[in-house]
Amino acid sequence: MRQFLYFDTMLAPKLITVVYWLQLVLYLFSGVVAFFGAMVGGRGFLGTISGMVGAVILTFLACLFARILAEVLIVIFKINDNIKKIADRSGS
Numbered sequence: 001m002r003q004f005l006y007f008d009t010m011l012a013p014k015l016i017t018v019v020y021w022l023q024l025v026l027y028l029f030s031g032v033v034a035f036f037g038a039m040v041g042g043r044g045f046l047g048t049i050s051g052m053v054g055a056v057i058l059t060f061l062a063c064l065f066a067r068i069l070a071e072v073l074i075v076i077f078k079i080n081d082n083i084k085k086i087a088d089r090s091g092s
Helices: 012-039 044-091
Strands: none
Touching: 012 044
């Protein structure tokens, strides 16, 4: 408990992972809804195909963006951990 009260252990990297997986589930669910929504949209054959392809592309890009953002945030915390290790080695 002391580690969390005095910020010796970071909680954010664990939360980033949980938020990332929740984002993926949300984006994939939204992509499936958009895909099938385009199928029943009634905009003709080309409109339906372009809507379905657009839904797949946007779902892929959203998942990719979520992954990149999570990795950047995790890297920041890993840099912090490494700097802390270096400071501990040079301080003693």
